[in-house]
Every structure is written in structure tokens, then in C-alpha cells.
Amino acid sequence: MHIPDGFLNAATAATTYVVSAGGVGYSIKEANRKLGDRHVPLMGVMGAFVFAAQMLNFPVIGGTSGHLIGGALAAILLGPWAGTLIMACVLIVQCLVFQDGGITALGANVFNMGLVACFVGYYLYQAVVSLMGEGRRSTLVGGFVGAWASVFVASIACALELAVSGRSPLGVVLPAMAGVHALIGIGEGLITTAVLAFVRATRADLLKLQKV
Amino acid sequence: MKLKWWHVGLLIALGLAILSPLASPWPDGLERVAEDKGFIEAALEPAFEIIPDYVFPGVGNEALATIVAGLVGTLILFGLSYGVGEMLKKRETG
Numbered sequence: 001m002h003i004p005d006g007f008l009n010a011a012t013a014a015t016t017y018v019v020s021a022g023g024v025g026y027s028i029k030e031a032n033r034k035l036g037d038r039h040v041p042l043m044g045v046m047g048a049f050v051f052a053a054q055m056l057n058f059p060v061i062g063g064t065s066g067h068l069i070g071g072a073l074a075a076i077l078l079g080p081w082a083g084t085l086i087m088a089c090v091l092i093v094q095c096l097v098f099q100d101g102g103i104t105a106l107g108a109n110v111f112n113m114g115l116v117a118c119f120v121g122y123y124l125y126q127a128v129v130s131l132m133g134e135g136r137r138s139t140l141v142g143g144f145v146g147a148w149a150s151v152f153v154a155s156i157a158c159a160l161e162l163a164v165s166g167r168s169p170l171g172v173v174l175p176a177m178a179g180v181h182a183l184i185g186i187g188e189g190l191i192t193t194a195v196l197a198f199v200r201a202t203r204a205d206l207l208k209l210q211k212v
Numbered sequence: 213m214k215l216k217w218w219h220v221g222l223l224i225a226l227g228l229a230i231l232s233p234l235a236s237p238w239p240d241g242l243e244r245v246a247e248d249k250g251f252i253e254a255a256l257e258p259a260f261e262i263i264p265d266y267v268f269p270g271v272g273n274e275a276l277a278t279i280v281a282g283l284v285g286t287l288i289l290f291g292l293s294y295g296v297g298e299m300l301k302k303r304e305t306g
Contacts, residue, residue: 001242006256031300040297045221047293052228052286055266055278057236064244065236085300089293098266098285099258158242167251176249180241203217 001069001151001158001181002094003109005102009165016161017107023115024088030081034212039078042206046074046086049195051093058187066184069113072121072150073192076143077199079211080122087114108161112154121150121192122211139200139207140193147192148185155181222290229282232266233275 008016035043050070057065070090075083091109094100101109128142159177163170199206239247246252263269263281271277 001240003242004255005258006254007246007251028300031297032302035297035301037301040294040301041216041218041221043297044290044294045218045225048222048225048286048290049228051289052225052232052282055232055235055282055285056228057238057240059236059238060241063238065238065240067235067240082297085296086293089296090289093285093288093292097262097288098281099261099264100266102256103259155241162251167246167254168249172249173245176245177241180244184241206217 001109001113001154002091002101003105003112003158003161005104007102007165007167008105008108008161012161012165013104013107015107016111020088020107020110020115023084024110027081027084027088030079030212031085034079034210035082036210039082039209039212042078042209043082043086046070046078047089050074050086050090053191054090054094060180060183060187064180066151066181066187068188068191069117069151069154071113071117071154072125072143072147072188073195075118075122076125076146076192076196077206078209080118082212083118083122084110084114087118108158112157112161116157117150117154120153121146124149136197136200139196143193143196144189148182148189151181151185151188152178155184222286225286225290226283229286230279232282233278 053068053070057067060066071083071087074086088110091101095103095106125142125146128145129138132138155177159174162168162173266278266281268277268280271280
């Protein structure tokens with residue numbers, strides 16, 4: 001879902017840059033308040049894992065692939081603001097070093113795959129856990145629901161930006177983006193659930209870290 | 213030195229990077245929509261290239277070039293996000 005240069009008009013690119021800069025700025029303040037020594041290695045591992053997993057496109061339907069975004073996973077483990085910081089690191093390196101995602105679209109990409117994915121994933125996960133009660137089942141169900149929705153809502157945000165930029169009418173691009181990402185989101189949900197199950201089985205204490 | 217949990221986490225990420233040549237070459241969701249809805253041509257070439265398309269320049273074998281790009285990126289991201297965490301974490305007063 002990395003938007004290249006040329007897809008967004010100047011107003012949309014500038015607006016999303018401002019919003020994302022504000023979000024990352026607030027993330028830094030939250031990290032200064034809450035991030036502890038025990039979070040730091042998990043920040044490193046999540047950044048590495050999200051980058052590597054994003055390279056592994058999986059096929060969805062005829063001629064289309066998807067890959068993990070990872071914002072929901074990072075936010076569930078570390079909290080939505082720390083998750084946003086990790087996603088911003090990943091997206092900045094992908095943009096500057098790997099030419100994946102345009103420089104002018106970086107603000108929109110951080111907004112969609114950082115802020116939106118992290119907050120949707122985190123709060124839906126928390127909602128499911130509080131509804132079902134703590135336990136293995138709620139972690140896995142919450143992880144799947146949060147991860148699926150993070151991709152779905154991020155794709156809607158992306159479609160809105162494309163429509164506002166005049167690329168394609170909203171009635172065309174919104175169902176197309178939401179439709180294909182409803183399928184890609186299943187992959188996001190399965191990978192996120194598998195990682196959460198693995199973490200729970202091996203280092204359940206990491207799930208209990210204070211959320212940032 | 214005893215292997216810590218986060219060493220294992222980093223090794224798993226590096227392992228995924230080694231699998232990267234197996235990734236599906238099909239366009240992703242956004243590229244597919246851009247092709248189907250006729251605005252893919254609006255995409256501009258990047259202003260500069262360092263490791264474009266996750267293929268490390270100067271490595272002849274494409275699968276190997278992809279693996280090297282993946283390993284380099286995974287290590288950059290580990291260092292960067294670890295460093296950001298270390299830099300931003302709360303300071304104990306006193």
C-alpha cells in the first residue's frame with residue numbers, strides 16, 4: 001500500500017505530512033514519558049521484523065499479492081504511539097533507501113500504515129480483550145480482528161487520499177481498495193495471530209509490557 | 213554469552229529476509245487497483261535510487277541480490293528502531 005510519488009496532489013501530500021509529523025511528534029513525547037529499558041530491544045526487533053515481513057508478498061487472488069503491514073502487531077505489543085514510531089522508521093528507510101513509497105507521499109504512507117493501522121489495530125485488540133476477558137483465546141481473536149481491520153481501514157484512508165487527489169472517483173477507488181484489502185487483511189490477521197501465539201508461548205511477559 | 217530473547221527475535225527477522233526471493237512477484241493491492249482503474253501511469257520515477265526494488269546493486273544473481281538487500285534493510289531497521297528507543301526512553305531523575 002506504499003503510495004509512490006505522483007499519485008497525490010500537493011494539498012493532500014502536504015496535509016498528510018502535517019498530520020503525520022504531529023503524530024510522530026506526539027509519539028516522541030509519549031516515548032519520553034513511558035518508554036522503559038525493557039521496551040528498547042523489542043523496538044529493535046519489531047522494526048527488523050516488520051521490514052523483513054513486508055518483503056514477503058503472499059498471493060491473494062489472481063495476479064494480486066499483499067504483504068504484512070505490521071502496524072497492528074507493533075501497536076498490540078508496544079502500544080499505538082511506540083507502534084507509530086516503529087512504522088515511521090520502517091517507512092522512512094523504505095522510502096529513502098529502497099525507493100518503496102514516494103518522498104512526497106511519505107506523510108500519507110506514515111498516516112495510513114503508521115497512525116491509522118496502529119490505532120485501529122491497538123484499540124480493536126483492546127476492545128476484544130476487554131469483552132472476552134484476558135486469556136489465550138482473546139489475545140488470538142483480538143489480534144486477528146485488530147490486524148484485519150488495520151489493513152481494511154488503512155486502505156480506506158488511502159482510497160480517500162487518492163480520490164481527493166483526483167486520481168479516480170471515490171465510488172470507484174474506495175470499493176476497489178477496500179475489497180482487495182479485505183482479502184489482504186486476512187493474511188495480516190493470520191500472521192499477527194501466529195506471532196502473538198508464539199510470543200505468548202515463549203515470552204508471555206512481553207505481552208504485559210506497559211503500552212506506550 | 214547467553215542468547216537473549218531479542219537475539220532470537222532478530223535472527224527470526226533475518227531468517228525472513230533470507231526467504232524474500234520466495235515472495236509473490238504479483239502487484240500488491242494498491243498497484244493492482246491503480247492498474248485496473250487506469251492511474252498507474254501517474255506514478256513518477258524516484259528522484260534518486262540506492263537499493264531500488266529491494267535488489268542490491270552489483271550482485272549478479274537476482275535472488276542473492278534480494279537476500280542481501282533484505283538483510284541490509286533488516287539490520288538498518290533493527291539499529292534504527294533500537295536507537296530511537298534508546299534515545300527517546302524516559303530518563304530516571306537524579
